[in-house]
Amino acid sequence: MNHPATETIDVRLGDRSYQVVVGTALLDSLGERMARLNLGTFCAVVTDSNVAGLYADRVMKSLIASNFKPTLVTVPAGEQSKGFVQVKKICDAMIEAGLDRKAFVITLGGGVVGDLAGFAASIYYRGVPYVQVPTTIVSQVDSAVGGKTGINAIGGKNLIGSFHQPRLVLADVATLRTLPEREFNEGFAEVIKHAIIRDTELFARIARLDRGNLTPLIARNVAIKAAIVAADEHETTGERALLNFGHTIGHGIEAAAGYGRYLHGEAISLGIVAACLISQKHAGLSTADHEKIVALLRQFELPMKLPEDISTESILAALKTDKKFSEGKIRFVLTPAIGSAFLSDKVTLEDIRQAIEALR
Numbered sequence: 414m415n416h417p418a419t420e421t422i423d424v425r426l427g428d429r430s431y432q433v434v435v436g437t438a439l440l441d442s443l444g445e446r447m448a449r450l451n452l453g454t455f456c457a458v459v460t461d462s463n464v465a466g467l468y469a470d471r472v473m474k475s476l477i478a479s480n481f482k483p484t485l486v487t488v489p490a491g492e493q494s495k496g497f498v499q500v501k502k503i504c505d506a507m508i509e510a511g512l513d514r515k516a517f518v519i520t521l522g523g524g525v526v527g528d529l530a531g532f533a534a535s536i537y538y539r540g541v542p543y544v545q546v547p548t549t550i551v552s553q554v555d556s557a558v559g560g561k562t563g564i565n566a567i568g569g570k571n572l573i574g575s576f577h578q579p580r581l582v583l584a585d586v587a588t589l590r591t592l593p594e595r596e597f598n599e600g601f602a603e604v605i606k607h608a609i610i611r612d613t614e615l616f617a618r619i620a621r622l623d624r625g626n627l628t629p630l631i632a633r634n635v636a637i638k639a640a641i642v643a644a645d646e647h648e649t650t651g652e653r654a655l656l657n658f659g660h661t662i663g664h665g666i667e668a669a670a671g672y673g674r675y676l677h678g679e680a681i682s683l684g685i686v687a688a689c690l691i692s693q694k695h696a697g698l699s700t701a702d703h704e705k706i707v708a709l710l711r712q713f714e715l716p717m718k719l720p721e722d723i724s725t726e727s728i729l730a731a732l733k734t735d736k737k738f739s740e741g742k743i744r745f746v747l748t749p750a751i752g753s754a755f756l757s758d759k760v761t762l763e764d765i766r767q768a769i770e771a772l773r
């Protein structure tokens with residue numbers, strides 16, 4: 414088979430720098446690549462119940478062939494796994510397998526597994542290294558890069574977590590071929606987000622997507638994220654916060670709907686539509702750009718209408734516990750035109766309420 418070229422993107426973070434390798438047929442090279450990182454011998458491969466049957470065997474074989482001693486830990490698939498119960502399960506399994514501070518973790522799966530097992534790695538023996546092997550669009554373009562790990566709390570999304578940068582990210586785009594259509598499409602909410610905040614050329618490229626050659630598209634998204642993370646690793650200057658475009662209301666909807674009802678990207682699609690409405694009011698976003706964004710979300714069959722049974726009040730309640738709320742004030746990401754974004758403190762709860770109502 415003729416595989417398109419592999420692309421490597423550097424995430425430049427001083428002594429925490431690492432590479433993101435994007436291409437096809439990469440899974441079987443994991444062991445070899447791990448050997449070059451000089452980590453320990455013992456590791457946990459954490460995956461979920463859908464991905465285990467598809468790819469765990471290849472990953473385990475590749476690691477064993479390079480003399481690693483991996484233990485497989487499988488959590489139930491889905492957002493409900495992103496909590497303390499599964500953190501404990503992962504840590505207990507690692508202790509039972511005799512893994513100590515020299516061990517490391519490999520996350521194999523989507524953003525749920527990456528966030529969850531990355532968080533477990535950040536607290537196990539006060540922190541062991543980990544490597545991300547993302548297998549969804551969301552995780553390859555976004556969650557596996559940048560070191561944000563975490564779990565959900567009753568009050569909201571990702572409220573408990575850490576910054577813990579991986580040592581390597583191996584994004585094998587061939588794994589995306591087994592993604593069900595709904596899971597494939599949801600990933601494009603984050604891709605469209607990157608285009609809206611940074612890249613008009615990417616915006617145009619998404620519309621003429623080549624599913625047979627996803628490497629350049631994934632790599633471009635990784636490059637956008639890597640540059641933002643390198644500029645503002647701990648989200649202190651406001652630059653990294655731009656990645657939250659569509660996420661304030663999107664996270665509120667995801668939590669209010671009950672984790673698992675919407676896939677992450679689907680809730681973010683609704684959040685993007687609402688953020689565009691507020692951007693028209695407070696940032697001068699043109700109707701033409703707004704319509705282009707909606708058309709692109711529609712191309713991936715992403716939701717744009719909010720069902721009546723998810724009340725505006727329940728979304729607002731979830732949103733108030735969001736990390737982007739601080740001392741009653743919200744930092745909201747707006748776009749004045751496709752390709753750029755900025756942080757605003759002018760957006761009121763009433764603006765948000767109206768934008769949610771407009772989704773009905």
Ligand code: NAD
Nearest residue numbers: 463490523524525548549551555556561588591592596677
């Ligand atoms: P997910 O991990 O739940 O994966 C979606 C579904 O696809 C799951 O059922 C999974 O089992 C299945 N799956 C995964 N890979 C597959 C494959 N190759 N073939 C077939 N099925 C496969 O969800 P996701 O959308 O990947 O990630 C969403 C999570 O990522 C959310 O929890 C979100 O908060 C988080 N996130 C984190 C960051 C960050 O910076 N840390 C950024 C964006 C999103």
Ligand code: GLY
Nearest residue numbers: 555559561653656
């Ligand atoms: N996904 C948002 C961030 O990594 O900052």
